[in-house]
Amino acid sequence: MNIFWQEFPALTESLEEVSAIIQDVCASRNPIINEGVSTLFDGKGKLLRPGILLIAAHFGKKRDKHLKLAACLEMLHMATLVHDDVIDDSPMRRGAPAAHVRFGKRDAVLIGDYLLSRCFLLAAEYTSPENAVNLGKALSRMCVMEIEQNADRFSSDMNLRRYLKKIMGKSAILFSLACHVGSCEAKAPKHVTERLRRAGYNIGMAFQIIDDILDYSGDVGAVGKPLGCDIKEGFVTLPLICAVRRDASGVLRSFFSDPTFTADDPNAIIKLVCENGGVEAARSFAETYTNRAMREIARLPNGAARDMLGKLTLKLLGRDR
Numbered sequence: 001m002n003i004f005w006q007e008f009p010a011l012t013e014s015l016e017e018v019s020a021i022i023q024d025v026c027a028s029r030n031p032i033i034n035e036g037v038s039t040l041f042d043g044k045g046k047l048l049r050p051g052i053l054l055i056a057a058h059f060g061k062k063r064d065k066h067l068k069l070a071a072c073l074e075m076l077h078m079a080t081l082v083h084d085d086v087i088d089d090s091p092m093r094r095g096a097p098a099a100h101v102r103f104g105k106r107d108a109v110l111i112g113d114y115l116l117s118r119c120f121l122l123a124a125e126y127t128s129p130e131n132a133v134n135l136g137k138a139l140s141r142m143c144v145m146e147i148e149q150n151a152d153r154f155s156s157d158m159n160l161r162r163y164l165k166k167i168m169g170k171s172a173i174l175f176s177l178a179c180h181v182g183s184c185e186a187k188a189p190k191h192v193t194e195r196l197r198r199a200g201y202n203i204g205m206a207f208q209i210i211d212d213i214l215d216y217s218g219d220v221g222a223v224g225k226p227l228g229c230d231i232k233e234g235f236v237t238l239p240l241i242c243a244v245r246r247d248a249s250g251v252l253r254s255f256f257s258d259p260t261f262t263a264d265d266p267n268a269i270i271k272l273v274c275e276n277g278g279v280e281a282a283r284s285f286a287e288t289y290t291n292r293a294m295r296e297i298a299r300l301p302n303g304a305a306r307d308m309l310g311k312l313t314l315k316l317l318g319r320d321r
Contacts (some may be wrong), residue, residue: 060186
């Protein structure tokens with residue numbers, strides 16, 4: 001189990017069961033699929049979304065099917081990462097060669113598709129029709145946001161609202177869904193489920209902003225990939241948006257003076273972003289979303305689940321990978 005959860009012993013056994021369910025559900029006679037699944041779910045992942053789903057389930061009556069639903073969410077998440085790596089031509093994932101590097105782009109796409117198929121088969125068996133629909137809507141939203149993000153590659157448009165909309169559709173939607181499905185399927189009171197859904201949204205927004213910050217200021221060894229990958233791939237994220245707004249000299253803006261830009265020297269851009277306070281400004285956004293999540297969590301019923309969710313939320317804000 002990933003060391004991320006060592007402070008949450010109440011969840012480690014359940015998350016190990018989730019991992020076992022994924023391996024069982026995705027077992028195939030095809031050696032490429034088996035190797036791909038084994039590599040993707042090798043214990044290095046945080047299983048963050050399943051963990052949040054299981055915490056949310058404790059606000060009602062947690063049942064065995066929650067483990068299956070947690071597995072669904074992780075398979076959906078991992079399938080999107082496999083596809084993202086192919087689209088972005090990212091060579092690394094969690095410090096190891098990405099699936100398309102290991103197996104080729106064609107097989108990597110099919111491995112991602114296979115994970116999606118197993119995800120929805122499992123969801124159809126264990127979730128309510130309403131939440132099966134929610135799962136499908138989430139995937140649709142994620143696809144739309146990926147298309148919009150791809151269309152915006154190497155665009156010099158520094159639009160904050162557009163950035164926030166994209167990370168909502170790419171990341172926050174799954175955190176919100178984890179909270180909603182976990183509590184809803186546990187028959188938690190409606191007002192608790194709604195509060196959890198809002199908390200999950202804010203946790204997801206803060207999570208993605210921190211992810212984008214780490215591309216500018218993270219430790220390469222901890223992050224598992226070189227800094228500046230977003231710039232190299234043409235993605236304008238929050239640290240850059242904030243830094244350009246603060247750049248009185250106009251030097252940073254000059255890198256993006258044309259409607260489209262190239263990233264020949266990402267290190268120079270990283271340096272200017274840090275010097276102009278882009279990382280600190282972006283972190284203040286992450287803190288704002290975290291504080292919003294904590295306000296929702298504070299209004300949840302007292303107990304171990306609320307304490308765990310609050311502790312996890314703060315831990316995510318301070319993460320370095």
